[in-house]
Amino acid sequence: MHEEVIFAGFGGQGVLLMGQLVTYAGMMEGRNVTWMPSYGPEMRGGTANCGVAVSEKEIASPLVSEPTSVVAMNRPSLEKFQGMVRPGGLIIYNSSLVDVKPARNDVRVVAVPANQIADEIGDVRVANMVALGAYLGVTGVVSVDTVLEAMKKVLPERRHGLIPLNQKAIARGMDIAAAALKAG
Amino acid sequence: MAGKVLMKGNEAVAEAAIMAGCRCFFGYPITPQNEIPEYMSRRMPEVGGVFLQAESEVAGSNMVYGAACAGARVMTTSSSPGISLMQEAISYMAGAELPCVVVNIVRGGPGLGGIQGAQSDYFQATKGGGHGDYHLLVFGPSTVQELVDLTMEAFDLADMYRNPVMILGDAILGQMMEPVEMRKRPPRADLPPKTWAATGAAGRPKNIITSLYLDPAKLEKHNLRLAEKHRRMAAEQVRYATHMTEDADVVLVAYGTTARIARAALDRARERGLRVGLFRPISLWPFPYEALAAATAGASHVLVVEMSLGQMVEDVRLALGDTKPVHFYGRTGGMSPSPREILDEIVKIVERGA
Amino acid sequence: MQKVFGRPEALADVPTHYCPGCTHGIIHRLIAEVIDELGVRERTVGISPVGCAVLAYDYFNCDFVEASHGRAPAVATGIKRASPNSVVFTYQGDGDLASIGAGEIVHAASRGERITVIFVNNAIYGMTGGQMAPTTLPGQKTTTSPRGRDPEVAGHPIRVCELLSSLSGAAYIARVSVTSPANVAKARRAVKKAFETQLEGRGFSLVEFLSTCPTNWGMTPVEALKWVDDKMAVYYPLGEYTRVPEVG
Ligand SMILES: Cc1ncc(C[n+]2csc(CCOP(=O)(O)OP(=O)(O)O)c2C)c(N)n1
Ligand code: SF4
Numbered sequence: 001m002h003e004e005v006i007f008a009g010f011g012g013q014g015v016l017l018m019g020q021l022v023t024y025a026g027m028m029e030g031r032n033v034t035w036m037p038s039y040g041p042e043m044r045g046g047t048a049n050c051g052v053a054v055s056e057k058e059i060a061s062p063l064v065s066e067p068t069s070v071v072a073m074n075r076p077s078l079e080k081f082q083g084m085v086r087p088g089g090l091i092i093y094n095s096s097l098v099d100v101k102p103a104r105n106d107v108r109v110v111a112v113p114a115n116q117i118a119d120e121i122g123d124v125r126v127a128n129m130v131a132l133g134a135y136l137g138v139t140g141v142v143s144v145d146t147v148l149e150a151m152k153k154v155l156p157e158r159r160h161g162l163i164p165l166n167q168k169a170i171a172r173g174m175d176i177a178a179a180a181l182k183a184g
Numbered sequence: 185m186a187g188k189v190l191m192k193g194n195e196a197v198a199e200a201a202i203m204a205g206c207r208c209f210f211g212y213p214i215t216p217q218n219e220i221p222e223y224m225s226r227r228m229p230e231v232g233g234v235f236l237q238a239e240s241e242v243a244g245s246n247m248v249y250g251a252a253c254a255g256a257r258v259m260t261t262s263s264s265p266g267i268s269l270m271q272e273a274i275s276y277m278a279g280a281e282l283p284c285v286v287v288n289i290v291r292g293g294p295g296l297g298g299i300q301g302a303q304s305d306y307f308q309a310t311k312g313g314g315h316g317d318y319h320l321l322v323f324g325p326s327t328v329q330e331l332v333d334l335t336m337e338a339f340d341l342a343d344m345y346r347n348p349v350m351i352l353g354d355a356i357l358g359q360m361m362e363p364v365e366m367r368k369r370p371p372r373a374d375l376p377p378k379t380w381a382a383t384g385a386a387g388r389p390k391n392i393i394t395s396l397y398l399d400p401a402k403l404e405k406h407n408l409r410l411a412e413k414h415r416r417m418a419a420e421q422v423r424y425a426t427h428m429t430e431d432a433d434v435v436l437v438a439y440g441t442t443a444r445i446a447r448a449a450l451d452r453a454r455e456r457g458l459r460v461g462l463f464r465p466i467s468l469w470p471f472p473y474e475a476l477a478a479a480t481a482g483a484s485h486v487l488v489v490e491m492s493l494g495q496m497v498e499d500v501r502l503a504l505g506d507t508k509p510v511h512f513y514g515r516t517g518g519m520s521p522s523p524r525e526i527l528d529e530i531v532k533i534v535e536r537g538a
Numbered sequence: 539m540q541k542v543f544g545r546p547e548a549l550a551d552v553p554t555h556y557c558p559g560c561t562h563g564i565i566h567r568l569i570a571e572v573i574d575e576l577g578v579r580e581r582t583v584g585i586s587p588v589g590c591a592v593l594a595y596d597y598f599n600c601d602f603v604e605a606s607h608g609r610a611p612a613v614a615t616g617i618k619r620a621s622p623n624s625v626v627f628t629y630q631g632d633g634d635l636a637s638i639g640a641g642e643i644v645h646a647a648s649r650g651e652r653i654t655v656i657f658v659n660n661a662i663y664g665m666t667g668g669q670m671a672p673t674t675l676p677g678q679k680t681t682t683s684p685r686g687r688d689p690e691v692a693g694h695p696i697r698v699c700e701l702l703s704s705l706s707g708a709a710y711i712a713r714v715s716v717t718s719p720a721n722v723a724k725a726r727r728a729v730k731k732a733f734e735t736q737l738e739g740r741g742f743s744l745v746e747f748l749s750t751c752p753t754n755w756g757m758t759p760v761e762a763l764k765w766v767d768d769k770m771a772v773y774y775p776l777g778e779y780t781r782v783p784e785v786g
Contacts, residue, residue, distance in 0.1 A: 020361070024190050027363045033190070035361040040215055040299045060448035062360045062441070065522040212638070213669040213682065221669070225682040237670055237682050237692065240608065240638035265607070296588060296604065 001031070001056050003141045004064045006081050008049035009073025009094070014128035017154065018071065019050035021132065024150035025142035026054035034062040047076055054141050071135050073114065073128065078102060092135050094127065110134055110180045117172050126162075126169035133173020138181065144170055188363040193328045193353065194219035196364050197287055197335050198227065201259045203368050204336040206285070207233035208258040210247035212240055212266060215299045216355040217289035220261045241266040245273035245286075252282035253393050255381030257339050257371075261287035263355070264305050265296060267313075274348055275314030279395025281380075281410075283342035285335065286320075287351045289358040292518035300518025301355030303440060306495035309352050310469040317407050319414045321349040321421055322469040324439040328362035330466070336369040343375045345417055352468060354491065356441040356520070418470035425464045428454070429479045432461025434530055437476065437500050438489040439465045442521065446489050449526035460530055468496070473503040480504065485533050487511045491520055509537070546570035548579045550599045559752040559759020562590060562658060564716050565725075566597055569627070569656060572729045573600065576737065582625040583617055585610040589631035590664040608639025611646035614653040625736060627654040633663045636672040636696045643702070650707025650741035654732045657698060657744055660751040661770060668754030672696045675773055680754075695773060699746050703779035709741030711779040715748040715771060717763045728778070748774060 005022070007015040016037050026033040037050040051064030069090040072078035075098045082091055087106045096115035112134045114127040136144055147170065151163055191199070198220045201209070209228055211221040221237060228235035234251075238244030244260050251258040262270065267288045277284055288309065292302040309322045321341055325331040331353060338349040382391050397403035427447065429435055434453075438446040443464040453460040463479050465472050480486055486508060488497040497512045504510055513529045515521045545551060548570035556562045573579050582600040586592050588607035595602035605613040610628035618626045635643050635657050646653065662680055663669040670680040670687060673695050677686040687695075703711045710732050714725035725747065732743035748770045750762035757765060 020190075023361060027188060027190055033363060035190075036356065037359055039359055059444075060451060061445040061523060062356060062362070063445065063520055063522075065524070213633075213663055213666040215666050218666055218669065218681070222681045222684075226684050229685075235682075239640060239672065242638075296592070296606065 001054070001141070003052075003054045003069065003139065004067045005052050005069040005071065005135070005141075006049055006064055006067045006084070007052070007071045007073075008047065008077035008081055009128070010076075011046055011048045013048070013073045014125070015048050015071075015073055016050050018128050018132045018135075019052045020154050021147050021150050022054065022135075022142060023052050024154050025146040026052075028146050028150060029142055031055060032057065032059045034059050036062045036064070047080075049077065049081070069135065069139060071131055072098065073131060074098065075100065090138060092131060092138070094131055096127070108138070110138060110177065112173060112176050114173070118169060121165065121168050121172065123165060126165055129166045129169035130173040130176075133170035134177045134180075135173070136170065137174040137177020144174065188365050190361050191328060191364050192219055192359065192361050193331055194289065194358040195223045196328050196332050196366075197261070197351070197353070197358075198223040199366060200332040200335040201285065201339070202227055202231055202233070203366060204257070204339040205371050206257045206259050206339060207231065208248075208251040208256045209233070209235050209260070210238050210244040210251070210258070211260050211262065212238050212244050214241075214263045214266045216291055216301070216358050217261050217263050217287070219358070220287070220289075241269035242272070245270035248284050248286075249273050249277055249280075249282060252277060252284045253280075253382045255378040255383055257343075259285040259287065261289065263289045263291045264293050264302075267305065267308070271308075271314035274320070275316050275318060276395050277348045278314070278318035278320065278410075279316060280393050281346040282348070282393070283339075283346050284348050285338045285342055285351065286348055287335070287353060290352065290354045292516065298518040299355065301357070301441060301520065302491045302516065302518055303354060303442060304492040304495065304516060305352065306468065306490070306492060309350055310471070310499075318410060319347075319417070319469055321345070321347065321417055321467070322352050323350070323423070323466060324352045324468045325357065325466070326440050326443045326464065328357065328360065328364045331357060332364055332366065334466075340372045340375065341421065343371070343378075345413060346380075347413065347417065352440070354441050355518075421467055422470050422472045422475065423466035424472040424475050425466060426479050427462040427464070429461035429463060429483070431459050432483050433459040434485045434487055434533055435461045435463055435480045435483040436487050436489060436526070436530075437463045437465070437496070439468060439496065442489050442491055445521055445523055446526055448523035449530065452523060452527050453530050458530060458534060465496070471499045471503070473499070476500065476503045477507075480508070483508065485509055485511060485537055487513060487526075487529055487533060489521055489526055490514045492516055546574045548573040548582070548599050550597055552596060554597055555593060556590065557753045559750060559762055560590075561716050561747070561749045564722070565656065565658060565747050565749065566594065568716075568722070568726045568729050569629075570598060571726065572733055573625075575730065576733055578625045578733070578737070581623060582627070583621075585614050585617075585626070585628040587628070587630040587634040588665070589634045591629050591631065591658065592665070594629050608634050608637070609642055610634065611639065611642040611651070611653065611655065615646055615649070615651050618651060618653050622652075625654075625733065626652075627656060627733070629656045630658065631664065632657070632659045632661065632671045632673040636698055640672075640696075643698075644705070647702045647708045647742045647744070648705045650709065652736050652739055652741060653743075654736045655742075655744040656729070657746040658749045659698070659746055659770075659774065660749040661695075662751050662754050664751045664754055668751075673698075673774075675769060697774060699744070699774075699779045702744060707742050708744070710735040710743040711746075712744075713746040713748070713774060713776050713779070715766055715776060717748075717767050721776075724776075746774070748776070
């Protein structure tokens with residue numbers, strides 16, 4: 001197993017957290033992992049992304065230049081990263097905010113109305129967790145249980161109250177993944 | 185992976201220093217290493233240490249000079265423009281033989297440059313930087329674990345040689361997270377006591393710490409003694425790693441993060457049946473000249489890859505002379521080479537060179 | 539007659555990168571209006587700091603120079619001495635001016651350098667993500683004073699106007715804010731006086747703005763303006779700081 005994924009969106013959508021959870025969970029499952037964020041002033045109100053590698057093998061480059069998956073939470077992110085995905089890879093995009101279809105037909109594409117679902121379950125801020133759930137459901141890179149364990153480590157204690165809602169959001173994302181996998 | 189924690193390079197370097205007994209930190213904010221002073225501002229009070237945000241890197245590095253004079257284990261960290269401002273204090277510390285650890289999380293220059301990772305401070309770090317005949321020990325880690333281990337060891341080496349030690353990282357290493365084992369590392373037992381420190385002349389003759397020798401004959405003598413120490417450092421502290429160099433036709437030479445990217449290119453090249461190896465200098469001063477010559481003895485080409493327009497490549501040429509072609513590929517300004525670009529270079533060399 | 543809502547000629551027609559609710563933008567505008575009103579745009583050379591306003595050179599429609607962190611007053615001195623007919627102003631944050639550049643600003647003022655300094659005090663390092671500034675208030679939390687600034691350890695905030703007004707070369711020094719239309723009007727008058735001081739060759743001039751950083755203060759823009767009035771303006775009183783008469 002060798003997964004290289006980019007999570008991207010605008011600052012405040014929680015894309016760095018998505019990546020950290022996968023990274024932490026990967027480490028807990030005994031895999032090699034790296035996480036590399038974008039940083040600096042462009043983060044303020046601009047775009048944010050992180051590249052994550054999870055692998056059985058030692059990870060050579062921490063820079064993800066040819067991802068196996070991209071999770072795009074907004075349109076600029078989809079446009080920026082879709083061309084980089086390896087053939088046969090995966091694009092998950094937030095169809096609540098992205099009104100175009102990805103331009104690739106050699107990769108699996110899964111549309112996730114992340115904001116809409118997050119809104120339904122009570123807090124639009126967990127849109128990232130919905131998309132994360134879909135990503136976990138399609139790829140199975142790490143198990144949801146480990147991600148929930150990782151959440152306790154990654155989130156500061158004062159935010160642990162959010163874990164049940166996050167769990168619900170991830171479950172909804174998994175449902176979408178299951179439906180997408182069934183549809184082929 | 186028992187005992188491993190996931191940490192950002194910048195935070196790991198801060199915790200490593202604390203674990204190695206560093207109790208004084210002076211610094212000034214600059215991207216992409218702000219997590220280090222921020223971590224220290226939380227952590228130092230917990231361990232009874234000193235954290236002080238200086239008014240500038242000029243002041244911060246002279247606070248390091250002061251704390252080192254007082255015999256403390258002391259560190260400062262910055263990124264390229266800030267390290268330029270520290271060169272005066274670094275030269276004074278080298279001249280006065282004061283131990284300290286300086287971490288440079290390099291970003292693209294020159295001038296204000298940018299905030300993405302680069303390796304364009306290699307000359308500054310290894311060929312002087314400040315004025316005078318002096319050398320720092322300079323290490324270029326390529327993983328967060330190595331960053332931690334070398335930082336811890338740097339404090340011992342600084343004390344052992346009474347010389348500033350520099351960790352030359354880059355923004356990628358500082359910003360990335362990777363699992364790391366934080367093994368506690370108490371100071372080595374065989375370190376010489378700091379009898380030279382300015383701690384008050386109670387029951388002993390007074391100590392003077394200075395780099396001033398107005399009499400040129402005395403200054404020359406001082407420099408010759410420093411040079412003798414540099415020779416010892418050079419003989420004892422050469423470090424490097426090799427990967428698949430034994431049968432390699434093309435040997436890549438890269439350090440720090442770039443070595444990891446080169447390694448990814450190597451894997452792809454090997455998949456294609458190309459005999460490619462990697463030589464990774466870990467000590468940048470002393471540069472592993474002889475080891476490099478030995479590791480590339482059977483190769484017909486050497487390809488140096490850097491995040492600069494060619495700085496370490498000069499040391500590689502020094503090591504290899506005209507025994508074989510030394511090629512160079514670099515990206516600069518905060519851009520990094522991709523494995524594919526490096527692979528393309530390898531293929532070009534193999535096709536051209538056969 | 540000047541237009542009230544039109545874009546000043548000295549301001550470029552480009553979007554800025556400032557965060558919502560940040561008062562850097564309005565300060566830019568006031569300076570540009572004054573430059574227009576005095577008719578000196580074509581003689582003006584601005585100097586950008588290292589800080590959030592580093593890209594000011596894109597926002598003003600006059601010649602501009604980027605200085606290294608804190609050295610703008612020295613760069614301004616070089617420009618003014620080499621080209622005395624130029625109208626030279628620096629635009630500096632509190633880290634730039636009062637921390638790393640404390641030496642340069644004191645000496646420019648003491649020399650009575652005929653330059654105008656716009657000093658933007660937002661009590662924090664904005665650009666680098668919210669570290670303590672020399673003007674951070676006692677008790678104020680920042681990323682490098684996580685328990686709140688403790689003057690015992692981190693020193694006391696620096697009152698720049700009070701400090702510089704003790705120097706004989708400082709001809710005009712004022713502290714203003716932009717938290718209300720009335721304050722904006724006063725600020726504009728202060729900027730104009732500062733530039734006039736330079737044009738009349740009377741010496742060094744500086745206007746300190748109490749400014750917001752909602753992003754790194756963790757406040758809404760409205761809360762941030764209130765914090766300027768309620769907290770900052772108490773520690774840093776607004777007004778003109780009278781010039782110490784020249785002796786000898
Ligand atoms: C020599 C040097 N040290 C540090 C930095 C990093 N740095 C960039 S801006 C800045 C401070 C910004 O704060 P301030 O001057 O208060 O301006 P603001 O961003 O709040 O407007 C620092 C420390 C640098 N660029 N150069
Ligand atoms: S970080 Fe603060 S000072 Fe900088 S633009 Fe944003 S609000 Fe303004």
